[in-house]
Amino acid sequence: MRWNTTFIPTLKEDPADAEVISHRLLVRAGMIRQVSRGIYDYLPLALKVIRKIENIVRQEMDRAGAQELLLPIASPAELWQESGRWEVYGKELFRFKDRHERDFCLGPTHEEVITDLVRRVVRSYREIPFNLYQIQIKFRDEVRPRFGLMRGREFIMKDAYSFHADMEDCRREYEKMFQTYKRIFTRCGLNFRPVEADTGAIGGTLSHEFQVLADSGEDALVSCNSCDYAANVMKGEIKAQRLSGRNLKESSPPLKKVATPGKKSVAEVAEFLSLPTAKFIKTLVYKVDQKELVAVLVRGDHEVNALKLKLALNCQEASLADEARVDETTHVVPGFLGPIGLGLRIVADQAIQGIRGAVTGANEENFHYLEVDQERDFTPSAFADLRMAMAGDPCPRCDHGALESYRGIEVGQIFYLGKKYSEAMGATYLDAEGREQPLEMGCYGIGITRLLAAAVEQNHDANGIIWPFSIAPFHVLLLPVQYKEKAIREVADSLYEELLKRGLEVLMDDRDERPGVKFKDADLIGIPLRITIGAKGLGKGCVEMRRRREGQTEEVPVGEAANKIHLFVTEALKV
RNA sequence: CGGGGCGUAGCGCAGCCUGGUAGCGCGCACGCUUGGGGUGCGUGAGGUCACCGGUUCAAAUCCGGUCGCCCCGACCA
Structure with missing residues (x-):
């Protein structure tokens, strides 16, 4: 391709509305332009990269025996009502009505649509298993789109769905997809890591995310420095605590109330009293399913994991209650809350069990208790794992490992769904004994456009993007310093033709621009x-x-150039 | 949804506080110049100052509202 006739509007300066590096570089390199928040044009150069990624994905999915199809972008509300997600999905689901006032939505994912297709076709165990995938535009009306292509509202995604007779077969496919994903991301030239993950809005019981390692990533991850355990912090397990032989005879010193004027946060009180934050019990009030207030206790140096809390409380929604609400119910200013004498249901993190010599709010403004002894002073209705995993925690899987933390960009996720959708939507088959059984399902996604951004985050320098060979928009850029000059032009033209003939992807900068x-x-x-x-x-x-x-620069005799370049590209693509 | 910021030429910005009819750099067009890391000089084109309303003799500028975009937060008591 000749630059003179391309559409590559590069920019000298950073666009004012771009913050993260991938966003800045993709705009400056003439690859994307914003249309509306979270919605972008993909210009020719970007599309070339997208196609490269898609082709790698296609090749590997096909190799794994999956088949490509294409589902609609809009789907009727009925399907989502059947699965229950019309109510559950919230505002992210972009809803609209057609001219007949029928409710529709733009597909943020396609479990309902594919399950509907499959249930109308599959009758017998002889017709399964299979795995169907599509590469298509998805729309999610994100609360807060940001970071360019990283969190857009409209984005390109590969999503695959597999259908099986039983769990064993479904797990086998899950493992196959796990391996396939590793191949895909490796071929895309990314430094990534699979981690155990929560299943979120998709549902199911087993899931892994594939995270591209980058400090700018939105996801916090932990991994063991000794075994291969790795997880999203939202999912990260906490090693069960052995209660170290508590000496029952030894009694705790009596409770002591101390004045802590104006000191509300754990950090403030800890500094004021010169005590480590691990000695504190934080009391947080959560609003559960829009009604009940529940007090949640975690150690001062720990953080509540809302996801685990929801699991423990077996509820749909749990969010911090607002101050006014807390005040109205407990008559205590948040900051001085504590479990002792608090008129609320209490659940506590396992690290609170048996804690002694602790500090908590005294349920009285400007006072805290010292020498709190959990067993003596208060009894939560339950103990559970409620906190976020963090660096330094012992590994939940091996004996001596410790967790390290880092950040990542989630580019893919695989789920074992089980019967969640098949049961809700009546997708069944007849087994060999003639009994009707719900299908077992798995689903497997890759964010194509997010992967593109992640590749830039991981591959750039001060001067611009550095594409991995396998997904680069072109293999070779020919740069005649002065294309106008006959001698230079002739060499450039013949090299260009020769490389094209050999099947290389070549961009020739034939513009009459200054060399710089x-x-x-x-x-x-x-x-x-x-x-x-x-x-x-x-x-x-x-x-x-x-x-x-x-x-690195190398001088190559004109006569050998085509050969040498061809060889180099071939080698580079082998990986 | 809460907080903060921004909206002036294709892009990046100044002007606004202290109202008087719009400017700089880049880019663009033309000429000369230069020719291996964003050449130099000159000439020129290009703007309903986001939108609506108000105050005023007069509004990019002051006041009110609307819309759009960016950032932070929406979990630590």
């Missing part, structure tokens, strides 16, 4: 291999071959 402009743009758009053709090299009968990533 061309070099800057070349770095910005990040084609992995750049061939400079200029008077300097031609004087020696050479062109220059430069790798974008390493910056």
